[in-house]
Amino acid sequence: MTELDRDTGRGLAQELVERLKEKILGGEIEPGRKLPAESSLMAEYAVSRTVVREAISRLQAAGLVETFQGRGSFVLALPEATTFEPTRIRSHRDVLDLLDFRIGVETEAAGLAAHRRTEHQLKAIERALKTFKRAAGNPARAVEADFAFHLKIAAASGNRFYTELLGSLGPMMIMLPRTRLDPSYELTDATHFTRVTLEHENIHDAIARADAEAARAAVRVHLSNSRHRLKQP
Structure with missing residues (x-):
């Protein structure tokens, strides 16, 4: 039996994800091979069925495994590196265009999430929302929590491309340029928050x-309001 580290603060499901990722990325479980059965993972890592299923769901969202009803979960070939470079988004025009882009992408992701989300995924969205609320008065934490909220919705869409795309943007997609914001639109402003x-x-x-x-x-x-909060050039 392999014990998971219960003191990392990341939760057992994420710890199990990390262990399985190590085996997948390290080639121990090759593309096309089946992951161990739920009962085997439960016994090996001393965790519940709920933890195992959540971990596999996260591996699916990351594009590392694919699950077939009645057959189990199989490791996928590792994706090639993307050429998308969100760090190039620097100008005011870029930020406005990014928000337009996000409206198109995240609007549909939310619609899919409403249809497809599991109870675990809904709880993850709720936890992210609560974390955001607790970040009042702390802009850095608020940005991270805001990003996590949108990323959880993308994951709940059941389409890994939404998760990968938002993940590639990272928390920078939340950060509006302060030089273009009215002070009343800062995350430190209680009314705006x-x-x-x-x-x-x-x-x-x-x-x-x-x-x-x-x-x-x-x-x-929400995203249209974010766009309007930016001062025009």
Whole structure:
């Protein structure tokens, strides 16, 4: 039996993900091979079935495995490195274009999430929302929590390309240039933070109700508002 480290603060599911990733990326479990059965993983790592299923779900979202009903989960070939370079987004025009791009991408991701999300994924979105609320008055933490909220929604879409795309952008996609923002639109402003929190809550609530159209509309409103908060050149 292989014990997982329970003191990292990352949770057992993520610890199991890391162990399995090491085996996949290290070639111990080659592309095309089947992952050990749920019962075998439970016994080997001394974890519950819930932990195993959550870990496999995260590996699926990362594009490392594919699961077939009644057959199990199989390791996929490692994806080639992407040529997309989000670090080149620096100008004010780039930021406006990025928000337009996000509206198109994240609106549909939220609609899919409303249809496809699991209870585990819904709870992950809720936890990210709570973390964002607790970050009031701490802009750095708020940006990280904001990004995590949007990334969890992408994961709940059930389409790994949404997760990979937002993951490649990273927290920088949340950071609006301060030189273009009115002081009342800073994350340190309590009124503005309350408005953004409410927008996030509307997205979460629509996904929780499995209302795809409301989820799409809530994301569009949130990101459109973010765009309007930027001063025009």
